[in-house]
Amino acid sequence: MRQVDAPGAAHQTTTGLDSRKLLMWAFLASECMFFGTLISTYLVYRGRSVSGPTPHEILNIPLTSISTFVLLMSSLMMVLALAAIQRGDMGKFRLFIGLTALLGLTFLGFQVYEFTTFSQEGLTLQTNLFGSTFYTLTGFHGAHVTVGVIWLLSLLGFSYTERMRPEHSLRVEIAGLYWHFVDIVWIVIFTVVYLVGSY
Amino acid sequence: MSQSDKNQQRREEPRVQNQPGGEQSWTPQPRTQGEPTSESIGTIQASAQVVALERQHPGPATYVRIAVVLAVITAVEVLVYYADAFRPFLVPTLLLLSALKFSLVVAFYMHLRFDSKVFRTLFAFGLVVAATILVALLLINSYHGPVPGAGVA
Numbered sequence: 001m002r003q004v005d006a007p008g009a010a011h012q013t014t015t016g017l018d019s020r021k022l023l024m025w026a027f028l029a030s031e032c033m034f035f036g037t038l039i040s041t042y043l044v045y046r047g048r049s050v051s052g053p054t055p056h057e058i059l060n061i062p063l064t065s066i067s068t069f070v071l072l073m074s075s076l077m078m079v080l081a082l083a084a085i086q087r088g089d090m091g092k093f094r095l096f097i098g099l100t101a102l103l104g105l106t107f108l109g110f111q112v113y114e115f116t117t118f119s120q121e122g123l124t125l126q127t128n129l130f131g132s133t134f135y136t137l138t139g140f141h142g143a144h145v146t147v148g149v150i151w152l153l154s155l156l157g158f159s160y161t162e163r164m165r166p167e168h169s170l171r172v173e174i175a176g177l178y179w180h181f182v183d184i185v186w187i188v189i190f191t192v193v194y195l196v197g198s199y
Numbered sequence: 200m201s202q203s204d205k206n207q208q209r210r211e212e213p214r215v216q217n218q219p220g221g222e223q224s225w226t227p228q229p230r231t232q233g234e235p236t237s238e239s240i241g242t243i244q245a246s247a248q249v250v251a252l253e254r255q256h257p258g259p260a261t262y263v264r265i266a267v268v269l270a271v272i273t274a275v276e277v278l279v280y281y282a283d284a285f286r287p288f289l290v291p292t293l294l295l296l297s298a299l300k301f302s303l304v305v306a307f308y309m310h311l312r313f314d315s316k317v318f319r320t321l322f323a324f325g326l327v328v329a330a331t332i333l334v335a336l337l338l339i340n341s342y343h344g345p346v347p348g349a350g351v352a
Binding site: 026188191 | 256258259262263265266269270273276277280289290293294296297300301304305307308309310315317318321322324325326328329330332333336337340
């Protein structure tokens with residue numbers, strides 16, 4: 001089905017699909033490969049560190065479970081924001097998009113706390129293979145979350161101008177796709193790195 | 200007739216309701232005040248298409264239900280992790296639960312279940328390549344042992 005964002009932005013495509021949404025899905029497919037290689041590297045080097053700290057010694061499962069829950073709830077807020085702007089309810093849209101960004105920032109706060117604690121306990125990027133692969137993988141994920149939060153806050157800011165109206169809901173949908181992707185990557189990281197990794 | 204044509208036709212039809220006895224009543228649509236401008240017409244058309252999209256995508260109630268399921272699965276994952284009884288099949292159980300969460304978010308929150316097959320194919324391609332890289336690297340590593348120099352801090 002062909003989708004239209006702004007009235008002036010309507011355009012025909014050979015696929016009948018909006019090019020911007022197609023581009024985002026192509027980007028997400030490439031991101032799957034990117035994170036796939038990082039997760040593969042982590043798994044290949046799992047258990048190969050000759051010095052500590054090891055995942056079992058250092059990973060804090062209860063704390064990470066809470067941050068995982070926070071990120072899952074941010075995904076809920078994101079779809080509720082999309083549903084709100086599609087209904088034309090700008091007030092609810094601002095509320096939910098703001099909450100999504102806030103939960104994203106909370107998740108980042110958990111990650112900063114975790115990295116600081118690990119560093120104090122002796123795990124740095126250079127300590128061992130676990131440190132190198134762990135910080136690279138979770139650090140890149142954190143960078144993606146940071147980009148997502150900036151994107152969400154810019155949408156919130158634009159909603160107070162004419163540049164973000166209900167007819168621009170596709171922009172929110174595309175931002176949502178990125179945000180949910182960040183969420184599903186964390187779903188995999190939480191299981192592979194934290195639960196299976198520290199087992 | 201394509202789906203978009205059907206939606207367009209549905210939008211253009213006045214609200215005609217069947218009454219007992221075969222009669223039909225027409226519910227007048229709310230009128231906008233003043234002369235419609237090209238901008239307002241464009242906005243209304245775009246909004247109508249948004250409404251058409253909304254029919255395809257699930258509503259907030261479904262989103263909340265999915266969130267509850269996701270939260271419950273996460274809680275189960277943590278419980279399974281700490282339960283000694285699950286030790287023998289901990290890894291497959293956790294991977295299965297993770298795959299379930301992944302699928303729910305992709306299908307419902309990312310609307311892949313409701314959107315074009317092109318998006319599904321594109322994303323599946325990326326996932327298959329990622330999975331192939333993962334399996335290939337693990338297999339190579341298991342056959343050849345640790346990479347020379349690996350494990351040195």
